[in-house]
Amino acid sequence: MAEAPLLELAGSEASLHDAEAFARSVVQDCRPVVIRGLGKNLPATAAARPSPRAALDYLLQFDHGRRPQVFQGHPDNSGRYFYVDDLSGFNFTRTELDLAEAFQRMLAHADDPSLPTTYIGSLVAPAYLPGFADANRIAIVPPSVEPRLWIGNRSTAAAHYDAYENLACVIAGERTFTLYPPDAIGDLYIGPIDNTMAGQPASLAAGNPDLARYPRFQQASARAITVNLQQGDALFLPKLWWHQVEAKAPVNVMLNYWWDATATGPDAPSLSMLHAMIAIAERPEAERMAFRAFFDHYVFRSEGHPLAHLPEDKRGVLGNLKANYGQIRAMLVRALRGS
Template sequence: MRGLVSDWPAVAAAREGDERFVDYLTSGPATRPVTAIAAPPGEHGRFFYNADLTGFNFVTGQGHLPMFLSDLLLARHVPDPPGMAVQSEDISQLLPHFARENRLHLLPRVSPRIWIGNRIRVAPHYDVKENIACCVAGRRRFTLFPPDQIGNLYPGPFELTPAGTPVSMVNMDAPDLVAHPRFSEAWKHAAQATLMPGDAIYIPYCWWHGVESLEPLSVLVNYWWNEGEPEGVGGPYDALLHAILAYRHLPPARRAVWRGMLEHYVFEANGDPAAHLPERAKGVLGAPEPGLFTRMRQIIREALG
């Protein structure tokens, strides 16, 4: 969405230079400290795992936003700087003046989040949300893959992830097609876009996306939301973890049985599974509403002990 937020005062400040943008960002005080991450110079801005996948290749700390921005400006003059980022901070809480002056009228009720850093790379991952990401300062390159490419993207661990959900283990700058041969098929389905300040991109629900910041100072504002989900519905990602616990290690024939059950009851391959029942007897298959979801959670808690 070229030029979607080109009228933002923040974008105008960014076009005047990094120092001017930092002055704008700090013209109103930050209300609290921020969390920042930093990767050593040899990682070339890639936030990822350490070599043996026991942790990450970056450290985390807290501090004041003006100090982080000052370090970011100084790092522009370092030949191989550390990767530095402040990620996913709620703008309305952290920088109320920024939130007031830079609004996305498409999503007036969605709270924006800000991402600030230098030349960094984030591995392809997915969000269980809809997303509009707005480039404010610097250029950003997005690489998107549809959800059905999951098998060709080689997701990493569930328990330890730098992005909230599993990330692709493929290094997109130098893919190892011996270790990850199916990535060549995923690449056939990839779409790329480079955003200039003022541009925005829509990332659909659960689409994989890798993000590269291409300038020494790069700022993004994004909006996450979910539409069409009933109030109180359970978390699909949490259910996926439970499904792995319940089904993955069953004998193949039993897994096939439960795949059929899921298709029937959850994905409604045969239509509404409760259509033949009177309303009073539908129970957990009844119409979605918060009271039903509360009862289902209680049933699940009792089943898990």
């Protein structure tokens, strides 16, 4: 069954006035939301309207000479940055270039598609373009969160997830997101977690499916949600939602923010999962199922607080996890150190 259509908001909605209101009205639902026109009044968006060159020239105003890593792909790849067939490497090269040179290559490919494609991903704006963040602030994002930029020719980023909340806003060009819910993971045929294109594991099936090789992908495909974003439009994605991202114009610029909107401390759930893998994943099935019952009881809490039958003052460190966070973390650190 296909997923329900996404909620769409206009950029003028009251829930989009500040980060606290956005957290209460949107983030807590853990569902993707399209926000039309959220970034239409940003200076970067206004500067980009005349032409791709104008979009890139605006960014170069903030350039202070730091050279980012740049992906370059053969024209035959049609901008799909991915593995080679046997997963031994990738179908693109990485190099460091001045921003001005990288941008010139993007413009050259836009005029002549026989030239290699060029792509810069996850460019931390304060590090590479100081001043950009202050000039292009989005009110619904906590002010401490650093913006990143994704700049390049037509491209496809393979379906992957982020371990953080993600707000993505189109500055120039257009983007198409294909979304899959977190529980589609088993139908997406995920690649290795330690040999990735840009940090996160990616689906091997989405984007170019071979149903003979990946038959379960049909189930994921039936649940896919397609979102088209024009200049100024934004998409909010909760953590763990799978998303393939296609940049559709000859030159594209996207602004995004990542932050953990529901964290109670510095520990990342994904690290807990990695530790659970090495501690539990290859034990006998009956033992794994026993630990699953304990995880369901203590962590996922489908039946409420695990010590609800006790008075609150008798629940020990589990009585208030936020208040006892430091104590529990210290217990864990001592145990991992063997002390």
